[in-house]
Amino acid sequence: GENVEQHPSTLSVQEGDSAVIKCTYSDSASNYFPWYKQELGKRPQLIIDIRSNVGEKKDQRIAVTLNKTAKHFSLHITETQPEDSAVYFCAAILGGNNNDMRFGAGTRLTVKP
Amino acid sequence: DAMVIQNPRYQVTQFGKPVTLSCSQTLNHNVMYWYQQKSSQAPKLLFHYYDKDFNNEADTPDNFQSRRPNTSFCFLDIRSPGLGDAAMYLCATSRGGGTGELFFGEGSRLTVL
Numbered sequence: 765g766e767n768v769e770q771h772p773s774t775l776s777v778q779e780g781d782s783a784v785i786k787c788t789y790s791d792s793a794s795n796y797f798p799w800y801k802q803e804l805g806k807r808p809q810l811i812i813d814i815r816s817n818v819g820e821k822k823d824q825r826i827a828v829t830l831n832k833t834a835k836h837f838s839l840h841i842t843e844t845q846p847e848d849s850a851v852y853f854c855a856a857i858l859g860g861n862n863n864d865m866r867f868g869a870g871t872r873l874t875v876k877p
Numbered sequence: 878d879a880m881v882i883q884n885p886r887y888q889v890t891q892f893g894k895p896v897t898l899s900c901s902q903t904l905n906h907n908v909m910y911w912y913q914q915k916s917s918q919a920p921k922l923l924f925h926y927y928d929k930d931f932n933n934e935a936d937t938p939d940n941f942q943s944r945r946p947n948t949s950f951c952f953l954d955i956r957s958p959g960l961g962d963a964a965m966y967l968c969a970t971s972r973g974g975g976t977g978e979l980f981f982g983e984g985s986r987l988t989v990l
Contacts, residue, residue: 869918
């Protein structure tokens with residue numbers, strides 16, 4: 765079954781607005797949660813990650829929050845720009861085999877100028 | 878400098894004709910992954926190696942095999958490609974232990990005629 769669920773599947777925002785993408789995971793032992801950005805025809809690139817010992821991490825316009833109790837984590841992009849348009853994937857390591865990295869279904873973000 | 882190198886970048890094969898995709902890494906990472914990514918979908922984990930330990934996903938078809946002869950190289954063998962196997966195949970590496978970033982190669986795009 766699916767271990768990482770991601771919502772929404774598509775998201776369209778106006779330039780300068782914020783974008784939020786949410787993921788939930790099923791394995792309470794999971795302890796590492798990365799976010800990847802994939803532009804058309806390119807490989808996924810890590811943009812930010814968070815480990816289970818912190819609740820929030822920020823890097824300029826990008827932040828990730830983690831709620832371990834509820835088993836969900838979110839990506840926040842502020843002051844969006846057209847170059848933020850891409851597909852974003854959340855991922856989580858399954859706790860049972862701590863190298864088993866599973867991806868969410870992806871969110872296609874479009875930032876309209 | 879490329880750290881995870883996949884060859885070939887583009888592979889065209891005929892239905893049923895075996896294909897081998899290769900991946901090499903200069904990072905000396907313990908874990909090497911093979912993901913299949915179809916258009917507009919998330920990367921789907923096929924299998925991964927932790928050193929020489931092979932971890933196969935339960936839903937990976939028998940048609941897909943892998944070899945890791947040494948730390949640096951990993952191969953994906955598709956024994957009898959079908960039309961449904963046309964996809965981008967992504968190799969990735971990580972240090973392992975569930976705490977590290979995945980480093981992706983550029984991918985090998987497989988077309989099946």
